[in-house]
Amino acid sequence: MSAMNAPLDLPLHAATLNPFIAQAWRERITPALVDYIAIPAKSPMFDADWQAHGLIDRVVRDAATWVESRKVPGLTLEVLRLESRTPVLFFEVEATQSVPTGxxxxxxxIYGHLDKxxxxxxxxxxxxxxxxKIDAGKLYGRGGADDGYAIYAAVSAIEAVKAQGALHPRIVGLIETCEESGSFDLPIYLEALRPRLGEVSxxxxxxxxxxxxxxxWLTTSLRGNVTGTLKVEVLTEGVHSGDGSGLVPSSFRVLRQVLDRLEDxxxxxxLPGAFHCEIPVERIDQAKVAAQALGESVWKNYPWACGADGGLTLPVSDDPVELLLNRTxxxxxxxxxxxGIPPLAQAGxxxxxxxxxxLSLRLPPLIEGHEAAVxxxxxxxxxxxxxxxxxxxxDGRVGAWGASGWNAPTLAPWLERAMDAASRQHFGAPLGYIGQGGTIPLMNLLQQGFPQAQMMVCGVLGPKSNAHGPNxxxxxxxxxxxxASVAQVIAAHP
Structure with missing residues (x-):
């Protein structure tokens, strides 16, 4: 049975679930996120003295205190701190049914992160x-959507499942604080936690x-990423431009020539074929369906500047399908x-x-990150x-440059039906499928470690939400x- 024809036979009653979740957000989650946004807990790449500043530790401690205050039956929580590593919040919820011996x-x-x-x-x-600040139903500030809300929403979804007495399997939560720096600490924690993660399904x-x-919306793919600093040096110190120009090659011009090797x-x-991969037919078909649903909003939702004739700056293509494939x-x-370039007011x-x-080089989902960096x-x-x-x-540690992308495995029928039914029940529209242009290193790591696991990758970063940027x-x-949809999927797990 396809997801589009799935019956709405979800395990949780919407009449009870929806008010429960609404109250959780109104009374508990939103106030916690207001406090969280006010803390500049920048990721280690952007705050080299994060340990001394203690802000990452503070948001982890606040989240842990909030989770423990909920007293969810069967939930235990730990804050893990390996030496010189960013902390990780790890929780475990017992299954409602035991399994046979052996x-x-x-x-x-469930995954999220608290660094910003x-x-x-x-x-x-x-x-x-x-x-x-809350304005017109939107909570503004750095990190609330990307993705400080995750730990609070996840625990509230589990609470909602338990409130209706629904069965559920064992659940673990992994909330890191290094994601915005490429998750370079995460593999160490995953290895340490492997015996405790169990059989991730x-x-x-x-x-x-x-x-x-x-x-x-279900994320079907993520791009990889290589970041780093490209530097061109031509002199040991600056010289008078009237004296040196025409004799000394401009470092900016040399840099442009070097970049011309990479980009048209x-x-x-x-230009290099090594940075491309063949796009699976299934992903092209899904992009076409998404383009039909989104239309010109694929590009019109961006904050375009006015062009020379007073009209808006144009995207690189007028074909929504091509734009979706370009960014994914x-x-x-x-x-x-x-x-190396002074501000205009200081430019002598x-x-x-x-x-x-x-440089930030986004890579197709099937290109290995470190190999691309080399x-x-x-x-x-x-x-x-x-x-x-x-x-x-x-950027990153030597031998572990770059982050690989991810292409989702084929959906199990139960998960496709559950997500589509949840979308129809809570949004009044079918499940959407879309690739994302960003990078979540954990997904590739987990797919390698648990090749049989199903993946529900979703989030709240919709049009104009502008993670990483202003507003x-x-x-x-x-x-x-x-x-509410996550709660339904947890309860629908076989």
């Missing part, structure tokens, strides 16, 4: 990254996005930072000694123009409905 109990693993991206500029005058990841706020500047197409299955390059007539760009380093550094000093230093918000009504 049998392996199925386990649902930095402030960024451009926030609305009445908003700020660390000043939470379903992963519920709440750190993803939504195509709109009108239905439940006219189209944005990434094709490699793209972004420049996210710059060094000086030929600068170096230019450095922070190839990128070779491509950029070899045979430098004018024999300039060109270096590319990937990030959490759509409160959508978050409520998503929480």
């Amino acid at each position: 049998a392996q109990a199925p386990t649902i693993l 991206q930095p402030e960024f500029s451009g926030w609305r005058a009445d908003l700020g990254p660390w000043t939470p 379903l992963v519920v990841c709440l750190d993803s996005g939504a195509g709109n706020y009108d239905q439940l 500047a006219r189209s944005g197409h990434l 299955w094709r490699p793209t390059l972004s420049i996210t930072g710059v060094d 007539n000086v030929l600068r000694p170096f230019t450095a760009f922070k 190839k990128l380093k070779t491509l950029l550094e070899d045979n430098a123009p004018y024999n300039a000093r060109v270096t590319f230093e990937p 990030e918000f959490l759509h409160l009504d959508y978050a409520e409905r998503l929480t």
Whole structure:
């Protein structure tokens, strides 16, 4: 039976579930998130002194205190702190039924994170990254949607299941604090926790996005990512531009030439074949269905600037299908930072000694991250123009550069039916399928460690929610409905 024709035979009664979840968000979750947003618990990549500042520890401690205050039957919680590593919050909920001796109990693993991206500029005058504000049903501030809400929503969904006396398997929760830095501590914790994770049969990841706020969206793929600093040096110190220009090659021009090896500047197409993969037919078909549902909102929801003629800046294509595939299955390059260039007010007539760009190379889901980072380093550094000093230093630990993407396994019929039924019950529309352009390193790690596990990857990052940028918000009504949907899926687990 296809999900589109699934009967609405969900195990939890909506008449009881919906008020329970609404009350949880109104009285418990939203106040906790208001406090959470006010704490600048930036990820280690953006706060090298995170241990001394204690802000990551604080949000973990606050979340742990909140979970323990709920006194969920059968739930135990620990805060794990391996030496020099970011902390992890780990909880476990006993199954409602025992399994035969010698049998392996199925386990649902729920994932989220509490570390945050930095402030960024451009926030609305009445908003700020660390000043939470509720406006028109949206909770503004850094980290609420990406994805501090996850631990609170997950525990509330479990509470809702228990409130109706529904059966459920063993559940564990894994909430990390290094995700926005590439989850470089996570593999160490996964290895340490492996004996306690059990036989993971379903992963519920709440750190993803939504195509709109009108239905439940399942993430079908995630891109990988390589970040690092590309630096071109031509002098040991700056010289008068009138004296040196025309003789000394511009570091910026050399950098442009080096980037031309990687990207066609006219189209944005990434040139090396090693950074591309074949797009599965199923994902192309799903992109076509999503494009039909979303239409021009695929691109119109972005905060476009006005162009030269007063109209809006245009996207790279007018075909919604191509745009969806571009942001999910094709490699793209972004420049996210710059060094060696003074601000305009301080820009004297000086030929600068170096230019450095922070690169973010998004990779298709099937391209291995570290291997791509090694190839990128070779491509950029070899045979430098004018024999300039060109270096590319990937972020992350040596031998573990880059993050691999993820392509979801084929859905089990029970999970597809349950999610579609939950979407119809709580949103009044069928389940949507969409790839995401971001990266969640955990998903690839878990699929390797638990190849038989099913994956429910979803989240609240819908149109204009703007994670990582200014005016990030959490759509409160959508978050409520998503929480109810997660509860239904937990209770529907075979």
